[in-house]
Amino acid sequence: MPRTYYIFTSGRLRRKGNTLYLERRPGSEPVEASAKATDEGPLPPKRSDDERADHQSPAENEAVADGLATETGPEMDLVNEDLPNSGSECVDKGSATDTLSAKGGIEAATGDDVDGGQVGEHPSARTSAAQESEPRLSLKGQSQAIPIEDIADLFLFGELDLNTKLLNFLAQKGIPFHVFNYYGFYSGSYYPRETNVSGYLLVRQVEHYIDATKRLIIAREIVRGAYHNLHRNLLYYRNRGRAIQDSIEMMEQESEKIETASSIAALMGVEGRIREIYYGAFTEILRLEEPFKRVKRPPDNMINALISFSNSLLYAAALSQIYRTPLNPTISFLHEPGARRFSLALDIAEIFKPIIVDKMIFKLLNRSMVTEDDLMEEVAFAYLKEKGRKVVVREFEERLQTTVRHRRMKRNVSYRGFIRLECYKLVRHLLGIEPYQALRAWW
Template sequence: MKNLLNTVYVSDPEIYLSLKGQNLNLLKENETVARIPLHNIEAISTFGHQGASPALMSECMKQNISISFFSSNGRFRGRVIGEVNGNVTLRKKQYRISEDEEKSAKIARHMIVGKIFNCEQILKRTVRDHALRVDTNKVMKAIDRLKVSRSEAGNCTSLDALRGIEGNAASVYYSAFEECILNQKEVFYFNNRNRRPPLDPVNAMLSFSYSLLASETAASLEGVGLDSYVGFLHRDRPGRTSLALDVMEELRPIVADRFVLKMINRQQITKKDFIVKENKAVILTEDARKNFLQLWQKEKQETITHPFLKEKIQWGLIPHVQALLLARYLRGDLDAYPPILIR
């Protein structure tokens, strides 16, 4: 199993990334503020406008260290990666399946079943642990409706129908999501999912965590030899990592949503950590983004027993493991793609 190395998150928009020997050198106003050995790093994510030196990008590509660039608001802009791994046979198989809607649906429905199941578990855990603090009837009704959607997804053979089932299930899940918010409800309210721009603190945090997860999932897919831009449920669109969005579906509830809820309920983030811009977009402050990234990295170090592999892995390796299982399915080593199902 792959070892989880460090992801370096550079949250200061004034930091310029450069190479010093075999070290990542962080410069601010031409002064070194930190230096990190490259052999300890598997990825770099930077938020800002200063960029990175050609020498650093070249060395990172040589050492297979991905560099992801985000806007200061957390919007993914692009990624620098090294030489493509894996063999051409695997990618050709991926491309052939992506052109066949029936075969694509066979894979995609497992991902959507996984997503709906994990959404159910988020809601079930809230009822189980906090029954006296939530509208139990409302949450249980949502869970029952999600079970129906999960059954429909499991039998679906059409991509269009599957997208409709997923959309309806997401609407049901989000209708009960606010019940999972137990503290600071006057600040962290959730009426509906909104983005581009997010209009409240919860949506700002969800969008930020989804951007991080998408980047990490894309890197994991490339790492096992798959093309992150060619998906099965999400069809081809220039510049969109469609396969990463596919694999992300089952990971959103258990990785991103779970993390955001934990931060809110543990009061690790508060009202002062957000800014409302002129267009009503809500974004994290620079200090809040730094805190978010530190806690995100810490969360990735926690361990879990993978339900399919029956092995203990770190949370941060889940995208890599799912990418590996998808590659094994495409190679014919597995009868079906096994989504991760967390109880």
């Protein structure tokens, strides 16, 4: 089944037939297959001052990341039929993680099966071995083969050389990839020409954006879903002894304004205040010595660095799922569409931040899976070292593969599948089939 590949190593990415080859730079260790997703390889060679100068600073790139990332229910159904069972369109089977580390190893976890398995079953119960590379393209054993049928999308963190032949091939196969810079900030996405297009749906999507009333209906429901999931997180930790009752009551009081907001700007203001209250509860949830405050441009401590990096991963994951649907990613409803950004991914991600990103961060910090040793601090900002980013990526992919028993579909659906389903629910609303209801976590 198609899988997501997170590539940290540096080198060249080339095509040969129906196979991609990751050719490591000379001097690196040969490619090896790793059976455990928890194994760590050595970090890539450190850049020289000249190489580092070629990269934008986090202050500059946080603004780029926020080009995709401005902070700001009920059970679901498909558009017309059940999810497909195979191929790149597979939603109910989560994509596995293949992390190509600096050591050259593939760290693989197979995808979760919506039709089977246990709820919340650990996705790394099974592993897959790396494919052997062809000698003709091998750089003294330093080439890693990746069959094109095995790729759903790519997340590129290392310095890789690509050519137009490869880009054309990825576009032909409908494989998007997302690029992150040296500091781990989102740089951009390669979004292949859409094949799953609908002129009628595009007209309806634009119509719902232009009509202020129709747009507000969708935006309000997105905020309702986001609030429900934020509120549920706080209730979870309150029931486990955290002193956050005041924050919960303040959020509940502020949430009443969601229904009375008469414009997108007013609704965004309410959503922003709810999140401000929510982030204030991090002090108790994470048992911090000093009050926590969300700082984005640039992040000033480890928690903010984790939030910024994790949000970027979620935006990219949401964009990959939007690509599999007829939706146009540049036309959004809560966030204002703008030049050079896929703003619909921001709308979808708002609903899933509490479920995927925030819960992951609580786990990483409360279990000391990421510590201050994983943070590299520079003048006025903070960012994660390579080792810390790998830990986050593995945990992020594990959450995307985690399955939940769907109450209406009567089968397990992965978190990645829920993101796709959210897109299809929006399609049904735009087509007038049924009103859109944002996901409200019940588990």
